[in-house]
Amino acid sequence: MNSIEKALQKKNESSLAENKVVKPEMENTLESESSIEKAQANVHLGSKASAREGSQNSKTDIHIDLGILNEKGFVSTDTQRKLINEEYRAIKRKLLDNAFGPLSKSLNNSNIIMVTSSKPGEGKTFTAINLALSIALEKDKTVLLVDADVLRPNVMRTLELKNKEGLIEFLLGEKESLAEVINTTNLDNLRIIPAGKSHHLSTELLASEKMFQAVEEFANRYPDRVVIVDTPPLLGINETAILANLAGQALVVTEEYKTKLVDVDKAVQQLNPDMAIGFVVNKSEKVNSDGAGYGYYYSGGN
Numbered sequence: 274m275n276s277i278e279k280a281l282q283k284k285n286e287s288s289l290a291e292n293k294v295v296k297p298e299m300e301n302t303l304e305s306e307s308s309i310e311k312a313q314a315n316v317h318l319g320s321k322a323s324a325r326e327g328s329q330n331s332k333t334d335i336h337i338d339l340g341i342l343n344e345k346g347f348v349s350t351d352t353q354r355k356l357i358n359e360e361y362r363a364i365k366r367k368l369l370d371n372a373f374g375p376l377s378k379s380l381n382n383s384n385i386i387m388v389t390s391s392k393p394g395e396g397k398t399f400t401a402i403n404l405a406l407s408i409a410l411e412k413d414k415t416v417l418l419v420d421a422d423v424l425r426p427n428v429m430r431t432l433e434l435k436n437k438e439g440l441i442e443f444l445l446g447e448k449e450s451l452a453e454v455i456n457t458t459n460l461d462n463l464r465i466i467p468a469g470k471s472h473h474l475s476t477e478l479l480a481s482e483k484m485f486q487a488v489e490e491f492a493n494r495y496p497d498r499v500v501i502v503d504t505p506p507l508l509g510i511n512e513t514a515i516l517a518n519l520a521g522q523a524l525v526v527t528e529e530y531k532t533k534l535v536d537v538d539k540a541v542q543q544l545n546p547d548m549a550i551g552f553v554v555n556k557s558e559k560v561n562s563d564g565a566g567y568g569y570y571y572s573g574g575n
Contacts, residue, residue, distance in 0.1 A: 334456035335465055337432055347399075348406040350460060361407040364553065368404075369414070371522055371549045372499060380549055382492040383521035385500045387421075389513055391540035392506050395528040396555035398427040401503040404524070408499050409463040417455070417491065419466045419502045421516055423475045426468030428503055439467030443487070444478040451487060476511045488519045507540035514543050522549045529554050 339350050349355050368386055370376070377383035388401040405418040420428035421440060429436050437456065442448045456465045472478060491500045502520060505513045517523065523544050527537060537552075544550060 333459050335432075335434060335437075335458045337434070337458055337460065337463075339459075341433060342402075342406075348403045348410075350406060350410065357403065358407070361403050365404060365407045367551065368522060368524070369408070369411075369499070376549065377521075380521040381547065382488065382519065383549075384498060385488065385492055385502065385520040386522040386524055387502045387504045387513075387516055387520040388524045388526065389504045389540070390506050390526040391508050391532060391536035393425070395506075395526050395532055396553075397506070397526040398422070398431050398503050400524065400526045400553055400555065401501050402428065402431060405463060405501045406460075408501070409460045411462065413497060415462045415464070415495065415498050417464045417466065417498060417500045419491075419500060420468040421479070421502050421512075422505045423468045423471065423479070423512065424505055424510065428465065429467050437467045437469070439469035441469035441472050441475065441478065443469075444481060444483050445472065446483075451490060476515065479512050480515045485519070492521075507543045508536060517544045517548070520545075520548060522551070524551050524553055526553045526555050529556055 343349050343351075343353070346357065348358050348361050371380065372384040372386070386404075388397050388404065390397040401418065405416050408414055408416040418428065419440065420426050422428075423441055426436065438448065439454045443451060443454050448454050451466075454466050454469070456467070458465060478484065491498070502516065504516045507513050507517075507525070525537065525540060525544075541550060
């Protein structure tokens with residue numbers, strides 16, 4: 274057992290009682306004809322979403338180059354079977370169970386999942402995008418990806434797209450409604466809100482009543498929606514502590530052999546103790562059926 278896994282196990286045993294580690298490697302790999310791939314093969318991803326935000330637009334607001342993402346190692350949205358697809362399928366299943374299963378009744382805004390880390394550079398945006406892509410493959414769920422890392426927005430950059438008006442413009446009142454900053458994509462089940470422009474009052478804007486109202490709309494407007502919020506790192510950033518009070522779940526991304534246990538412990542202390550907390554070990558060394566590889570482990574809270 275490597276150091277990061279030991280650290281997470283220790284944290285789970287002491288702070289998150291009754292947690293259970295789930296290793297997602299190749300979960301459900303026997304589903305050779307899974308509903309996810311059938312949905313992709315039929316190119317029928319969520320017609321319900323198309324009739325909602327952006328329904329006034331006949332064109333796609335954002336076109337994601339899925340081929341480039343595939344080459345860069347992201348979750349594949351076609352019928353190709355990849356190890357990372359299986360890993361994120363396992364990760365998302367726990368999160369979706371929290372969001373819509375029995376536990377959801379005990380969580381505030383259970384369908385809002387903040388993806389964060391203790392410090393920059395540990396892979397939180399990569400994780401947020403992969404999670405959004407994986408959930409977008411669900412037949413009965415839609416996903417909204419929100420870039421709330423307003424200090425260092427990275428979602429659009431990672432997707433190799435130009436930044437657009439987004440969350441900050443809405444909070445400033447420059448855009449009257451959320452619909453104006455919710456962008457449709459070429460994946461029918463996926464919507465994106467970019468961070469927008471930088472602003473010196475970002476902390477105050479994220480703590481504003483308008484942000485609380487936006488979160489309420491995120492959480493309650495559509496019963497099939499999952500909201501993935503890419504937030505700043507937890508340590509030393511005021512904005513993240515504010516956002517932690519708005520989400521029902523937190524996914525803390527760690528990097529194996531890099532993230533320190535003391536930082537993970539400090540980061541978790543910044544989170545709302547009533548939320549469901551999980552951990553993803555990014556770039557985790559593991560051995561697959563071919564004898565080598567890298568992957569992602571999920572260690573879940575609640």
